[in-house]
Amino acid sequence: MRDKHAPAGHFRLLIVDDEESMRHMLGAMLRPHGYIIAEASDGAAALDAARRERFDFVLCDVRMPGMDGMDFLRVVMAEQPALTVLMMSAYAGLDQALEAMHLGAYDFITKPFKQDEVLFTLRKLEEREGLRRENSRLRSQLAARTGGEGEFAHIIFRSRSMEKLCTMAARIAAHDTTVLITGESGTGKELVARGVHAASGRAGRDMVSVNCGCIPEHLMESELFGHEKGAFTGAEAATPGLFVAADGSTLFLDEIGELPPQLQVKLLRVLQEREVRPLGSVRTRRVDVRVLAATSRDLHQAVAAGAFREDLFYRLNVIRLDIPPLRERREDIPPLAEHFLERFAASYQVDVRGIAPAAMSMLLAHAWPGNVRELENVVSRAVVLAEKKMILPENLPPELGGGGGERRLDDFFSGYSLKAAQKVLEQRFIARALEATGGNRTRAAELLELSYPSLLAKMREYGLDARSAGSP
Template identity: 45%
Template sequence: MKTIWIVDDDQAIRWVLDKALQRAGMAPTCFERARDVLDALQTERPDVLVTDIRMPDMSGIDLLKAIKQRAEDLPVIVMTAYTDLDSTVTAFHEGAFDYLVKPFDVNEAVALIERAYEHGRENAGHGTEQAVLAPNLAADYDKMMTQSSSRQMQEIFRAIGRLAPSKVTVLITGESGTGKELIARAVHKHGTRAGKPFVALNAAAIPRDLLEAELFGHERGSFTGASAQRRGRFEEANGGTLFLDEIGDMPLELQTRLLRVLAEGNFYRIGGSQPVSVDVRIIAATHQPLEVRVEQGTFREDLFHRLNVIRLRVPPLRERREDIGQLATHFLKVAASSLGVAPKQLSPEALAIVQQFDFPGNVRQLENFCHWLTVMSPAQRIDKNDLPPELMASLSFSPGTERTTEGVAPTAGSVGDASATAAHWSSAATPTAASQGPYTPLAGSDNSQQNWLDKLELEVQQRLQSDEQDIMAHLTQEFERIVLTTTLENCRGRRIDAAARLGIGRNTVTRKLKELGIEHL
């Protein structure tokens, strides 16, 4: 049986948690004084310890420090009614599993204790284990890229294999964050120029008046501040590869110079009188549709055709969801390495949810999410409740509806149920059992452009025409259901946060959910 120790000088808190944990099948033991807990730890230890932060004999922070010296892997939950920044940060800094703010929802507290127990069981005996730092994360990523199970990525790998040994110019297209530079590096790495320089320049990141000097270099005295001769990126890449990222943002006058270099293989430094010959392979990349920019007159058509010899389109992450799990595992390792902690793992349920996100920022956004999870997730095993709020809020699907992409099929209880329930309910014929049955909109009414108050007025009129009784009660229930389910979804199911956003008490939220028959949220 799960043994839980509770230490709080408030008898009411001890009593409530004791009864709730017993109902949940756990074995709680309550302490009024922190020092009694330290004495008990000399002969036994619990699975989880829950402590108040302000107690007369010893603070919860001091108790936490003492516990971590004796049992580093024991999950400790700190609870307090004083939500100041210093105590919160200090609690996490000293190794607290999580922070429970009073007054709390009892069900949420029990669920948090359950998670702490699972975390402790998964990490039993590994409290002093240090993070395993990957010796060469870049090499690991290269290996991972070449093992993608996506059919589209496999086609890119085949193309790289064919074109890498040649000198042919390559144009890489794709949304921001898809890894276009990584593909460019792969082309260079697997070609005959692998031992030569790979030089990258982002045309959108350099001011317009400096871009020419960056590309072609300058002679001493060619302009104010040019105190010495400087080689440009073309010369630096001589014999190797020059990667021109965001080529679509290059000014028209520089496009002309670039076209001449591609055609003749030489150029002049700024202020120079002697041509400089270079042997450089050009790989360009852009997230913009160059054909459209050609039509708009902002990109030279002849340069476009010079660059568009071989085109590789890197698919967005939403088109290769089968790679998300592998990428996430890698980025969790990278984040753990940078923070000096052990890598965390996504639970199957959490991974299924992540795989359904469209990732407008693509691989770069997934990497940021994994770093966020490494910092913010309290447990070693990442559950769906640990996922970033923006990811959770973006998902909205009906329970039981299969998603054809990658075969992910959400079921009842999955993330998004709150909004799906609200959407289903709002279109339902009958809000309560007392309703007199379905009603239909007035013939010919089109209120798509009306605001919600106008729609409410129309709704009341329809119900009056259908001779419905208790209209106020029914509409109030509908209003409260939508407001509660939508807010709870936004707050990731945390009732205390939802109550704060709505400006009502937590107990009121719990009572309303019970009255509406949606206590599972």
């Protein structure tokens, strides 16, 4: 039954339960909070509704006549793996909760539940879905502005600074001007260069790339401009060079600030005359090459110090794209981390599905001197080390605070009572597990190696709820 009076643009929720009173109670509880509610009385009706309409979340009971909740979950996850499903039951133990998680459920809620428990879980889902929608919106806007299909879609961002940079890059892509891309090491300069090339009229041919800091100085001239047979010892055959290889396309000169002074003169001439002369040759060859250059050095300082030619700097600096370091755009860390998690989990064939809020807080607090490349390596390491389905703080390297330091027993309690000590440690371990899983009690029970009902009983005993994580 469709709720036609809910405000437009809010999250759409399908409630699946064979008890009409439960559907009515949940609907009455959630509508005032802006949810657009639809209802289904069994798994088959829910599956039909999910095929006809788009839902953000599904709240589904386990025990129902006909197609039960687990069968519905199994089918709907196969058809719509991105759909977020919350299972609920008055009878479930840890084994059934874990089976539901394995099938793709986000969490398991035990009946009877308090209103705050359901709302808290849904609010966490809203945050995750909001992040996904924001990323999608930014990419759609960028594609609309460029009139293309999102040549910069491979660049993951949420920040306004990166949105502006990609919009600018897309705007200048169609013009054959030289572009200088600046930014610290690991910020993604080559990704931006590839986006510019892909959005240009030269996209039909592959971009040619070279790192000017990785080739020995005595070989760099031959690498860039080519050589004739016999031009130097070991030159047993003629080589055209990278400018000729990029004829009709784009040449990306990474770390241009490392180019030796004598080659800066020759590069300047190629940019001005649009022709190259291979080593050992008396003839020149015309080339049609667009040059994109990148550097992590301050070329203004290099010019002032006499290490970089001023005329070459101005020839390269026709259009400049400055990529901000990751520490100045921390809102990009969660989507980047989630992107790397998905990529490495698939690559390593491991079932790691998320990043615990406590671990994400550590990622957000780090300074990231190595920028996006460092974040990529940290997530890769964490996916390998994760023993559960989430990346936890202990999976992060020591420089991020992973593992933490040992604390003395006296820091936790005084006296000699083993019973009192057990209660304090239990309380703190449960609070820690809830914090690490963002209040997800099913995952917390798995971490603690407790049955699901036992965890709920201990939470009641110690006055803990999902939001009191870390507050014993």
